[in-house]
Amino acid sequence: MLNTIQVLCSDITTLSLEAKQFASYTEADIISTVEFNQTGELLATGDKGGRVVIFQREPESKNEPNCQGEYNVYSTFQSHEPEFDYLKSLEIEEKINKIRWLPQQNAAHFLLSTNDKTIKLWKVSERDKRPEGYNLKDEEGRLKDLSTVTSLQVPVLKPMDLMVEVSPRRIFANAHTYHVNSISVNSDCETYMSADDLRINLWHLAITDRSFNIVDIKPANMEDLTEVITAAEFHPYHCNLFVYSSSKGTLRLCDMRASALCDKHSKLFEEPEDPSNRSFFSEIISSISDVKFSHSGRYLLTRDYLTVKVWDLNMENKPIETYQVHDYLRSKLCSLYENDCIFDKFECAWNGTDSVIMTGAYNNFFRMFDRNTKRDVTLEASRESSKPRAVLKPRRVCTGGKRRKDDISVDSLDFTKKILHTAWHPAENIIAIAATNNLYIFQDKVNSEVH
Amino acid sequence: MLGKGAKRKFDENEEGLEGKAVLVGEGPSKVSYTLQRQTIFNISLMKLYNHRALTEPSLQRRVLINNMLRRIQEEFKQEGSLRPMFFTPSQPQDNSLDDGYREAQPAFSILSSIAQPLPQPSSLTSTTPLDSCLTPASLLEDDSSYCTSPVTQTVPEPQTMKPPLTLITQTAKDSFSSALDEIEELCPASTSPETAKAEMPDPRIQSSPLPTPTGDCKDSGKVCPQKFEGLVTQETKVAAITALESRQTDSLSPSNLEMTASSGFLTDLALDDILFADIDTSMYDFDPYSSATGGASKIAPVTADDLLKTLSPYNNQPVPPNQPFKMDLTELDHIMEVLVGS
Numbered sequence: 127m128l129n130t131i132q133v134l135c136s137d138i139t140t141l142s143l144e145a146k147q148f149a150s151y152t153e154a155d156i157i158s159t160v161e162f163n164q165t166g167e168l169l170a171t172g173d174k175g176g177r178v179v180i181f182q183r184e185p186e187s188k189n190e191p192n193c194q195g196e197y198n199v200y201s202t203f204q205s206h207e208p209e210f211d212y213l214k215s216l217e218i219e220e221k222i223n224k225i226r227w228l229p230q231q232n233a234a235h236f237l238l239s240t241n242d243k244t245i246k247l248w249k250v251s252e253r254d255k256r257p258e259g260y261n262l263k264d265e266e267g268r269l270k271d272l273s274t275v276t277s278l279q280v281p282v283l284k285p286m287d288l289m290v291e292v293s294p295r296r297i298f299a300n301a302h303t304y305h306v307n308s309i310s311v312n313s314d315c316e317t318y319m320s321a322d323d324l325r326i327n328l329w330h331l332a333i334t335d336r337s338f339n340i341v342d343i344k345p346a347n348m349e350d351l352t353e354v355i356t357a358a359e360f361h362p363y364h365c366n367l368f369v370y371s372s373s374k375g376t377l378r379l380c381d382m383r384a385s386a387l388c389d390k391h392s393k394l395f396e397e398p399e400d401p402s403n404r405s406f407f408s409e410i411i412s413s414i415s416d417v418k419f420s421h422s423g424r425y426l427l428t429r430d431y432l433t434v435k436v437w438d439l440n441m442e443n444k445p446i447e448t449y450q451v452h453d454y455l456r457s458k459l460c461s462l463y464e465n466d467c468i469f470d471k472f473e474c475a476w477n478g479t480d481s482v483i484m485t486g487a488y489n490n491f492f493r494m495f496d497r498n499t500k501r502d503v504t505l506e507a508s509r510e511s512s513k514p515r516a517v518l519k520p521r522r523v524c525t526g527g528k529r530r531k532d533d534i535s536v537d538s539l540d541f542t543k544k545i546l547h548t549a550w551h552p553a554e555n556i557i558a559i560a561a562t563n564n565l566y567i568f569q570d571k572v573n574s575e576v577h
Numbered sequence: 578m579l580g581k582g583a584k585r586k587f588d589e590n591e592e593g594l595e596g597k598a599v600l601v602g603e604g605p606s607k608v609s610y611t612l613q614r615q616t617i618f619n620i621s622l623m624k625l626y627n628h629r630a631l632t633e634p635s636l637q638r639r640v641l642i643n644n645m646l647r648r649i650q651e652e653f654k655q656e657g658s659l660r661p662m663f664f665t666p667s668q669p670q671d672n673s674l675d676d677g678y679r680e681a682q683p684a685f686s687i688l689s690s691i692a693q694p695l696p697q698p699s700s701l702t703s704t705t706p707l708d709s710c711l712t713p714a715s716l717l718e719d720d721s722s723y724c725t726s727p728v729t730q731t732v733p734e735p736q737t738m739k740p741p742l743t744l745i746t747q748t749a750k751d752s753f754s755s756a757l758d759e760i761e762e763l764c765p766a767s768t769s770p771e772t773a774k775a776e777m778p779d780p781r782i783q784s785s786p787l788p789t790p791t792g793d794c795k796d797s798g799k800v801c802p803q804k805f806e807g808l809v810t811q812e813t814k815v816a817a818i819t820a821l822e823s824r825q826t827d828s829l830s831p832s833n834l835e836m837t838a839s840s841g842f843l844t845d846l847a848l849d850d851i852l853f854a855d856i857d858t859s860m861y862d863f864d865p866y867s868s869a870t871g872g873a874s875k876i877a878p879v880t881a882d883d884l885l886k887t888l889s890p891y892n893n894q895p896v897p898p899n900q901p902f903k904m905d906l907t908e909l910d911h912i913m914e915v916l917v918g919s
Contacts, residue, residue, distance in 0.1 A: 216633045242633070304636055323636040352644055354637045373637050406617050406648070410641045460613070464620050469638045 151563035159547055160560045163227035163235065166551040168250075169197055169558055170237055171565055172222025176206035178239055180250060180290075181567075195556070197567050201250060201290040206241040218243055224309050226318070228331070236295070238318060242305040245320055247296035247331065255283040301327050301337045308358045314365040321358035321370060324351075328382075340388045341370060341380065356471070357417045367392075369419070371428060375412030377437065395426070395437050397444045407459040407468065415471040420480040421552075427483055429474040432456060434485050434495065449495045449502065452487050454525040454536045467541050475550040475557075486545030489534065490561045491521060507545060507559045507566040517571065618649045 154175025161170050169181040182200035209218040221241055228236040234251035259281045264270055304323035311318045319328050319340065326341035341358075345351050354373045361367035366382045378391035399408055411431035418427045426437040428445075432453060435445035451472075455462060462468040467488075474485040486492045487504070495502045504521045524533035547560040555570040621642050 211633075214633065217631045219632050305633070351640060352647075354640050356637060373641060406614070406645065409644055409648075413637070413641060460617065463617070466624075466638075469635070469641070 155563040157547060157560035157563060157565060158221050159223065159225050160549040160558045160565070161225045161227060161237075162549050162551055162558065163237075164229050164552060166553055166556065168200065168227070168235060169549070169567070170225045170227065171558075171560065172205065172225050172239055173563075174219070174221040176204055176208070176220030176222060176241065178203055178205045178222060178225065178237075178248070181565075195569060201292055203248070203292040205239045205246060205248065206244065209243075223306055226309050226311050228311055229315050231315070238309050238311065240306045240309050240320065243299070243302050245298040245306065245309060245329075246294055247298070249291075249293050249295045251291050251293075252288060253291055254285060254288045256286050257281050258284045296331070296334050298329055298334050298337070301329075304354075307356060308370075310358060310360045310368070312360045312365050313363055317365075319358060319360065319368060321355050323354040326355065326358055326368075326370060326388075338386070340368075340382065340386070342387070342389060343372075356414050359417055359419055362419050362421060362423045364423070369417055369426060371414035371417040373413040374409065375414055375430060377414065377417060377426060377428060379439065393439070393442050395442045395445075397435075403456075405459065407463060410463065410468050411459065416473040418474060418476060420476050421478065422480055425480065427474050427476055429472050429485050431468060431470075431472075434474050434483055434493075436483070436497065447497060449483070449493075451485055451493050452491075452523070454523055455488075458536070462541075465541070467544075470544055470546060472544075472546050473548060475548050477550050477555065478553045484548055484550060484557060486548055486559070488541050488544050489539040490543040490545060491523075492545045492548060492559055505568075507561045507564070507568075509564075518568065614649055614652065618646065621646050621649075 152175075154173060154177075156174045157171050158174050159172040162168070163170070167183050169183075171179050171181075173179075179202045180200045181197040184196050184198055205222060206220040208220045210216075211218055219242055222239050223242065224238075224240050226238045228238070228247075230236075234249050237248050237250065239246050239248060258265075259279050261275060261278055261281075262270055262272075298320070302320065302322045302325070304325070306320050306322045308321040309318060310321075316332075317328055317330055319326055320337075321327075321341075324342065324344040325339055327337040328340045329337045341355070343353065343355060352374075356371050356373055358368060358370035361369070367379065368382070368388075369377055369379045371377050375396065377395035379393040379395070380388035381392045382388060384390070384392065399412070414428045414430050416427075416429045419425070420427065424439060425446075426439065428435050428437065429451075432455060433451055434449045436447040437445045459468060472486050474483060476483055481498055482494055482496050484492060484494045490507050491504050492507060493502060493504055504523065505518045506521045519532075522530065522533045523539070524530070524535050526536075529535065543562060545559055545561050549558045551557070557568050559566040559568065624642050625639065625646075
């Protein structure tokens with residue numbers, strides 16, 4: 127067994143880069159979500175232009191062992207279009223907020239994608255044969271003149287070039303007044319939930335005209351509103367359990383067996399505020415931007431502005447581990463508030479064995495924390511450091527005092543380059559990093575050589 | 578939302594304050610704490626009211642900002658005085674902060690760009706308080722680009738108000754704005770204690786190092802909210818009133834004087850109403866002026882003079898009661914565009 131963190135520190139290599147990176151990009155090209163499917167064979171990204179791009183991992187090639195495992199574009203489609211809310215007189219962005227894959231049950235793949243309001247179920251399927259020789263239709267599908275049909279034949283399937291078809295199967299609309307921030311497929315594979323700022327709805331995947339409201343924190347009077355839902359996820363095994371996070375830094379675990387409306391949580395995870403760090407921004411930086419169950423279902427991973435925390439489902443009063451992502455920003459909070467960066471929603475991810483966690487930061491940096499060795503590393507997703515097959519060098523942010531070569535000072539961090547969305551392959555050490563309009567896929571080197 | 582380029586400078590200026598933020602003690606640290614609090618308060622207000630995007634703003638962001646404002650308001654209340662004193666010491670510090678603040682505020686650059694073509698009458702350069710009056714007046718023009726208010730046409734014109742007013746009447750000529758005028762008449766804007774509060778700072782300008790006497794709105798604009806707002810003690814209020822009175826005798830009504838002297842700052846009611854008014858569709862039968870200013874009932878009959886006065890020394894800080902109305906009109910504008918365009 128490899129020492130994971132060593133792999134992470136020194137042996138991560140760039141696997142592939144998206145082709146469009148060199149052109150100047152538009153707002154619509156900015157990647158807004160990244161998600162592996164359950165096997166890791168497919169990787170989907172969504173962008174602000176409402177497009178979904180699916181990458182597929184190439185099967186191993188015997189001639190070029192190094193090329194094993196590269197992800198190439200498999201299919202691209204327009205998932206959402208911009209709309210206009212005539213009641214509110216506001217535009218509804220086409221930006222894809224989240225993508226979730228359904229567990230594969232047949233040859234086709236299914237995924238859910240959502241923008242602020244509408245969730246769509248897409249079927250992604252392959253076709254490499256086409257029927258030929260119909261009796262009543264010609265090659266283009268037009269009806270033949272019956273008088274020309276003089277003999278009967280048996281239609282046959284002929285091989286053709288592989289074609290990937292993406293088709294919309296369900297559209298789940300009109301159930302969210304506020305912005306959808308999360309969708310999560312239940313382990314029963316039949317239902318999923320969608321969470322917006324104030325409510326969580328439960329859907330059946332086959333039924334689009336009805337959903338059940340399972341959480342509603344909207345106060346009778348909106349003036350009393352002080353807290354919003356920021357993320358929600360189902361437990362990986364127990365289909366009755368789900369968790370949602372709030373802008374006040376709390377996590378609520380709910381059991382749908384308790385009652386139909388889960389306004390009363392089963393467990394409340396909350397860490398008391400550290401009085402020594404209290405400031406005007408305490409509440410804002412404690413707002414949870416992402417929550418993820420561990421693969422084992424035992425732990426929860428949360429990201430707030432400055433830290434990632436691991437919670438044990440059996441301990442509610444404090445996290446079992448807290449990792450500083452970029453503590454040097456603590457003295458910059460006023461500026462970060464002023465330029466709105468403090469509201470950035472960073473996501474977080476577990477590796478396949480729940481032993482390493484990953485999350486993004488500014489300046490195209492992302493961070494990894496080994497839970498066993500307590501070692502951490504800062505890596506950079508940039509074109510220079512990420513030439514294919516190149517090994518990533520750890521980066522270091524210097525916070526005053528002595529500055530080593532290659533260190534970058536806090537003041538020169540680029541706050542427009544932020545890594546908000548990351549994903550980890552469900553089983554292997556392959557990670558996908560979305561940096562503005564670029565997608566970086568890194569793989570640990572040892573892994574690729576062993577194969 | 579805010580320019581990235583300006584950020585770093587602001588950083589440097591803010592850093593010192595940030596470090597002291599934890600120390601809520603006596604003396605200088607208390608001053609910087611109050612200063613920082615005021616800065617954050619102003620930034621927060623600006624964030625809430627300067628949103629002009631076409632898409633729905635993030636609820637989470639607004640809730641967090643609102644909580645911040647509530648917290649600071651709570652502190653104001655607990656401290657008894659609405660506006661704690663922090664003006665007297667450390668003038669240079671204020672200035673440096675102002676520089677950063679100015680650069681960081683796109684809203685002001687909008688203002689200044691609007692203000693550039695203004696004629697610069699010599700009368701404005703001679704009297705300092707008028708200079709400060711000019712700033713908000715230009716903001717009034719800014720308003721006029723969204724909603725030209727009928728008020729501006731019916732205003733009894735004090736000398737000093739002329740340049741901005743002429744500009745406004747120019748912009749008020751298109752037919753759509755006249756339609757808006759009608760709408761505006763349906764929901765009369767009231768001066769509330771909150772808005773009255775915003776005008777108190779001006780007289781302070783007299784005692785301060787002025788920006789260049791060119792009437793540069795950007796400069797005076799940034800000075801006002803930062804330095805003077807909330808520093809007003811009872812004496813200066815009186816000074817303010819007399820100063821105003823001497824120059825705007827015609828337009829200044831006694832009721833407004835009362836308000837100025839006894840105003841509360843941003844009552845919960847007003848703040849909250851505005852904050853979430855535009856979230857629900859119910860906002861469309863929501864009249865921000867009747868319900869947003871419960872505390873303003875004593876000044877119920879609102880005259881054009883009142884509105885002018887609230888708008889004119891308006892300090893670039895978005896004044897709550899005006900804002901939702903403005904947003905409504907922007908939206909209306911947009912609908913009209915869509916309807917006409919299609």
